[in-house]
Amino acid sequence: MMGYLNLGLDALQTRxxxxxxxxxxxxxxxxxxSWSVCLFESYLLLRQFPLYSxxxxxxxxxxxxxxxxxxxxxxxxxxKAKFSLVSGLYKQVIDSLFLHYGxxxxxxxxxxxxxxxxxxxxxxxxxxxxxxxFTLFFVSSLPSLPLSVYQNFVLEEKHGFxxxxxxxxxxxxxxxxxxxxxxxxxxxAMFLYIFKWxxxxxxxxxxxxxxxxxxxxxxxYPTVIQPLFNKLxxxxxxxxxxxxxxxxxxxxxxxxxxxxxxGSKRSSHSNAYFFGxxxxxxxxxxxxxxxxxxxEEVEAVLAHELGHWFFAHPTKLLLLSxxxxxxxxxxxxxxxxxxxxxxxxxxPPSVAAKPPTIVAFLLYQMLLTPLEAIVGILMNxxxxxxxxEADRFACELQTRLKDERMSDMxxxxxxxxxxxxxxxxxxVWVDWLYSAYHHSHPxxxxxxxALDGYKSAVAKAKGEAEKKEL
Numbered sequence: 163m164m165g166y167l168n169l170g171l172d173a174l175q176t177r178x179x180x181x182x183x184x185x186x187x188x189x190x191x192x193x194x195x196s197w198s199v200c201l202f203e204s205y206l207l208l209r210q211f212p213l214y215s216x217x218x219x220x221x222x223x224x225x226x227x228x229x230x231x232x233x234x235x236x237x238x239x240x241x242k243a244k245f246s247l248v249s250g251l252y253k254q255v256i257d258s259l260f261l262h263y264g265x266x267x268x269x270x271x272x273x274x275x276x277x278x279x280x281x282x283x284x285x286x287x288x289x290x291x292x293x294x295x296f297t298l299f300f301v302s303s304l305p306s307l308p309l310s311v312y313q314n315f316v317l318e319e320k321h322g323f324x325x326x327x328x329x330x331x332x333x334x335x336x337x338x339x340x341x342x343x344x345x346x347x348x349x350x351a352m353f354l355y356i357f358k359w360x361x362x363x364x365x366x367x368x369x370x371x372x373x374x375x376x377x378x379x380x381x382x383y384p385t386v387i388q389p390l391f392n393k394l395x396x397x398x399x400x401x402x403x404x405x406x407x408x409x410x411x412x413x414x415x416x417x418x419x420x421x422x423x424x425g426s427k428r429s430s431h432s433n434a435y436f437f438g439x440x441x442x443x444x445x446x447x448x449x450x451x452x453x454x455x456x457x458e459e460v461e462a463v464l465a466h467e468l469g470h471w472f473f474a475h476p477t478k479l480l481l482l483s484x485x486x487x488x489x490x491x492x493x494x495x496x497x498x499x500x501x502x503x504x505x506x507x508x509x510p511p512s513v514a515a516k517p518p519t520i521v522a523f524l525l526y527q528m529l530l531t532p533l534e535a536i537v538g539i540l541m542n543x544x545x546x547x548x549x550x551e552a553d554r555f556a557c558e559l560q561t562r563l564k565d566e567r568m569s570d571m572x573x574x575x576x577x578x579x580x581x582x583x584x585x586x587x588x589x590v591w592v593d594w595l596y597s598a599y600h601h602s603h604p605x606x607x608x609x610x611x612a613l614d615g616y617k618s619a620v621a622k623a624k625g626e627a628e629k630k631e632l
Contacts, residue, residue, distance in 0.1 A: 175362075178496035181503070188506035188529065193258060195532045200254040202535075206596045207247045213591035214240035220607050223590055226580045231587075238321045239589040245317055249309050256305045264508030269298040270521060288354045291520040292347050298524075299342070307335075321587060323430045330428070337390055349375065350520070357498075357519045365491045372487060376480070377439075384437045384444065392428075394421040397447065402457040406445065406464050412563055415468055419444040426450050431586050434463050436471065443471070454585045455578050462556060462574035463582075469555030475548040482544065486537060490530070497526040538599070545602040550612055557616035561623065572617040576610055 214236050219227045227235070273294030274284055282289055314331060318324035326334075352371060360367045388394070397403045397420045410417040418438070425432065425448035432450035436443050445467070451460060470476065497503055503525055504514035513521075557572035559565070583590065583606050592605045604612070 174492060175495050178493065181496040182500040183502070185502060186506070188503055188525070189261065192528055192531070193261060195529070196257060196261075197254065199531055199535050200250060203250055203599070204247055206593070206599055207243050207250075210593045210596040211240070211243050213593060214243065214589075216591050219590050222607050222610055223580070227584065227590070231584055232590075234321070235584075235587040235590065238587040241317055241320070245313065249313075252309070253306065257302075260302060261507075265301065266298060266521065266524065267508040267510070267513075269301065270294045270509065270513065270518065272297045287518055288351050288358075291354055291518060292350055294518075295346070295350055295520060296343060300339075318429070323586075324428075325426060325430065326428045334391060341387060341390070354519050362495055365488070368491055369484065369488060373484065376483075380437060381439065384446065388423075393424045394446065395424075396420065397422045400457075402452065402460055405457055405461040409461060409465060409468065410445075412565075413468055413472065415471060416441055416443050417445060418442045421446045422449055422452065423447070424449055426453075432582060434460070434467060436467055450585075451582075455581050459574050459578035459581065462571055463578050465556040465559055465571055466552045466575060469552030470548065472555055473548070473551050475552070478548075479544070482541070490527075494523065494526055497529075498522045535599075542598065542600075542602050546604050549603050549609070553609060553613055554616045557613060557620055561620060572613050572620070576613050579606060579609060 216236065218224065219232050270290070273290045273292075276293040276297070277283075277286060277289050284290060311331070314324050314326055315328070353368070356368050356371055357364050384394075397406075403420060406420060407417065409415075416438075421444065423446050430450055432448045432454055434445070434447045434451055436445045438444045445464065447460065447464075451463070455463070498517065498519065500522070501511075501514040501517060504517050504521060505511065507525060509521070553572075553575065555562075556575050559571050560568040582588070588606070590606055592601070597605060603609075
């Protein structure tokens with residue numbers, strides 16, 4: 163099996179041999195691609211923007227949105243769209259300037275100077291790569307800090323969602339950087355070591371490492387990292403806990419812990435999710451969701467989440483991500499041994515002659531920008547399909563569990579979705595192309611329409627079953 167894989171990869175590299183020899187202006191190509199994606203995203207925002215001038219919600223939502231609430235929702239959406247348009251263009255200009263003036267080449271030089279002060283030379287490529295990566299990250303992230311401040315303390319504050327204090331903002335920022343270094347440094351060291359150890363046969367080994375890392379983060383993020391930012395407490399005894407535990411038991415969902423998280427510490431937005439390994443799952447519910455919705459509605463939201471588990475959606479997405487990763491890694495060797503690529507981005511001949519793995523990989527990832535945009539659209543389509551399936555699962559619980567008390571689960575889920583949109587001032591008028599590019603979930607009107615169809619199908623099936631019994 164490995165032999166066939168290696169033969170296929172070798173044949174692919176032979177076809178891509180021109181990357182290492184042809185004098186291509188890669189910098190110009192990247193500038194054109196990145197600006198094309200940026201301008202396309204700006205175009206999508208301009209398509210969406212006129213919808214914020216509508217004075218009434220879609221007919222299907224008219225009874226759920228009070229005029230004042232809808233007006234606030236439109237104002238919030240318009241302000242977010244303006245911010246997205248300006249910030250997107252601002253970031254693109256900064257990225258273009260960094261690209262034009264050779265930020266990556268400069269960062270590699272600085273990384274070398276950093277390790278030289280520690281007594282290490284350029285032969286310690288992995289160590290210099292770590293210094294390079296964090297220098298590049300730190301410098302490139304500085305221009306976006308004012309945007310983050312504005313988004314939290316002006317935009318979100320204006321519309322009543324921000325609960326973060328300046329000290330908490332700074333603390334979160336420093337924690338994020340510290341965690342990024344604590345996890346990123348050993349990850350990057352192992353990532354690069356596999357390249358050195360496996361040579362051109364790195365693809366299967368690197369995929370195995372990345373899969374182990376992904377699965378590890380599924381456990382570590384909610385249990386180790388997230389508690390550094392939010393407090394997770396066992397959900398208190400009561401109607402909601404009883405409902406969720408009973409539903410999990412009847413569906414044979416391996417629920418180990420049921421948490422409430424203090425999301426209100428930073429924002430008024432709400433959510434719920436589950437995580438864990440196949441034999442041990444944990445459910446997390448935002449305190450804002452508990453306050454905003456009735457227990458039976460939160461139960462319906464969790465029924466939807468359990469639908470994702472029932473249909474193995476996380477596993478399917480993981481498999482798709484492995485295919486995506488394999489494709490990226492399979493094409494990479496042609497760019498790994500390509501001195502012209504580094505020379506195009508201002509690296510000195512001495513560095514370009516033997517391209518550092520991390521530099522070649524980052525440049526390669528940047529060159530994939532337009533393809534990654536297309537992959538994002540396809541993944542959104544898959545995700546929306548999964549959301550519809552999870553909604554249908556909630557509606558069909560009455561039939562699956564043979565429990566008449568679940569007969570209104572679709573209505574409850576619909577009310578919960580409306581409440582979430584109302585409380586979060588979510589946009590209800592959405593351009594189809596904007597949604598296809600940006601949204602991993604169907605719009606509210608699409609989901610409510612689908613829920614009506616699922617409820618009708620369940621009622622019809624129930625009626626036919628009753629006729630057969632007679």
